[in-house]
Amino acid sequence: xxxxxxxxxxxxxxxxxxxxxxxxxxxxxxSLVNGLIKSSDHVILTQDWHxxxxxxxxxxxxxxxxxxxxxxxxxPQTLWPDHCVQGTDGAEFHPDLIWDSAELxxxxxxxGAIDSYSAFFENDHKTPTGLxxxxxxxxxxxxxxxxxxTDYCVAYSALDAVKLGLKVAVRMDACxxxxxxxxxxxxxxxMRDAGVVLK
Ligand SMILES: [Zn+2]
Numbered sequence: 001x002x003x004x005x006x007x008x009x010x011x012x013x014x015x016x017x018x019x020x021x022x023x024x025x026x027x028x029x030x031s032l033v034n035g036l037i038k039s040s041d042h043v044i045l046t047q048d049w050h051x052x053x054x055x056x057x058x059x060x061x062x063x064x065x066x067x068x069x070x071x072x073x074x075x076p077q078t079l080w081p082d083h084c085v086q087g088t089d090g091a092e093f094h095p096d097l098i099w100d101s102a103e104l105x106x107x108x109x110x111x112g113a114i115d116s117y118s119a120f121f122e123n124d125h126k127t128p129t130g131l132x133x134x135x136x137x138x139x140x141x142x143x144x145x146x147x148x149x150t151d152y153c154v155a156y157s158a159l160d161a162v163k164l165g166l167k168v169a170v171r172m173d174a175c176x177x178x179x180x181x182x183x184x185x186x187x188x189x190x191m192r193d194a195g196v197v198l199k
Pocket of ligand 1: 048109
């Protein structure tokens with residue numbers, strides 16, 4: 001069995017132009033990602049999947065605006081516009097994404113009181129999503145990450161994957177960033193320092 005997998009992070013309507021938390025140019029990566037899916041032995045998708053009124057939504061905090069930061073009991077949390085609500089069109093994958101060959105769709109952020117940027121751990125950095133165990137049991141050791149957004153869910157996933165002892169590459173050309181207050185530069189630096197191969 002091949003030990004490599006492609007992980008497509010959150011390539012969902014709400015993160016693409018026209019969506020509720022649109023990442024600039026998010027839709028531009030779809031055809032490139034489709035090509036990578038075709039040439040990958042194992043494909044895993046993550047899907048941001050929040051209940052209504054999720055604690056990461058600014059609308060859930062009186063007097064708060066999107067993109068402000070609040071202190072949660074697990075640490076600082078950026079507040080976002082409502083997005084990727086379970087069962088809505090915004091939470092669906094981009095309609096042009098061809099993902100039939102995916103072996104796993106991992107949903108995250110489904111617990112109301114805690115967000116999950118990373119595909120591996122929720123934002124307390126200790127509650128596992130189960131993906132680490134899944135990869136281990138299947139003997140998958142090399143990951144290529146693509147998707148949205150470079151400086152949030154892709155970066156946090158890549159950093160956690162390295163911590164779990166996996167070999168990780170990020171295809172930067174198949175990602176797009178939110179870039180909030182210099183976050184792209186910060187997170188790119190953190191990934192490079194951690195040994196993530198940025199392609
Ligand atoms: Zn989210």
